[in-house]
Amino acid sequence: MSKSRIFTSLIAFFLLLAGVAWAESPSNIGGMRQDEKNEVKIRALYDEFESAWNRHDVQALVALWTIDGDHVEPDGTEADGKDAIAGLLAKQHGSVFKTSMLDLSIADVWFVKTGVALVDGTYTLGGAKLPDGKDLPSRTGRYTAVLLDEQSHGWQVAASRLMIPTELPYKPE
Secondary structure, eight states: OOHHHHHHHHHHHHHHHHHHHHHHOTTOTTSHHHHHHHHHHHHHHHHHHHHHHHHTOHHHHHTTEEEEEEEEOTTOOEEESHHHHHHHHHHHHTTTTTTOEEEEEEEEEEEEETTEEEEEEEEEEEOOBOTTSOBOOOEEEEEEEEEEEOTTSOEEEEEEEEEOOOOOTTSOO
């Protein structure tokens, strides 16, 4: 083997080692290790959301949003900002969702860029009651949310969207 091939091979080997070391470095923001750590935190946030919902703890729910976050219900009702979200959740948990139980499941977490994540999942809500006490059927839907890493507060919901799948008249079966 010629000296130039040996030299080129050694350079390539050391570059490969440097690349592996850089990729595994804890300071590699946005790298796989950091994404895995952040996904664990985001999943924990949704565990807390589910727990707070099932305790009907509106203040704990609202604490999971950014100050200027927003939320859109399946019927299109919008709540912009923490105060509006608090009002909506207080109204819901004081009436129709007072005895409800929520089950959340995260399907995917995508890191759009450092400090920004997109979360997709499903939910099942049971135990809701009409104002006259009549039980509402359990419903299953989907949600999508944008989360921000707010540093001092950790990951928080900046925007959440709920939807309930429905048949569309123009789609064949």
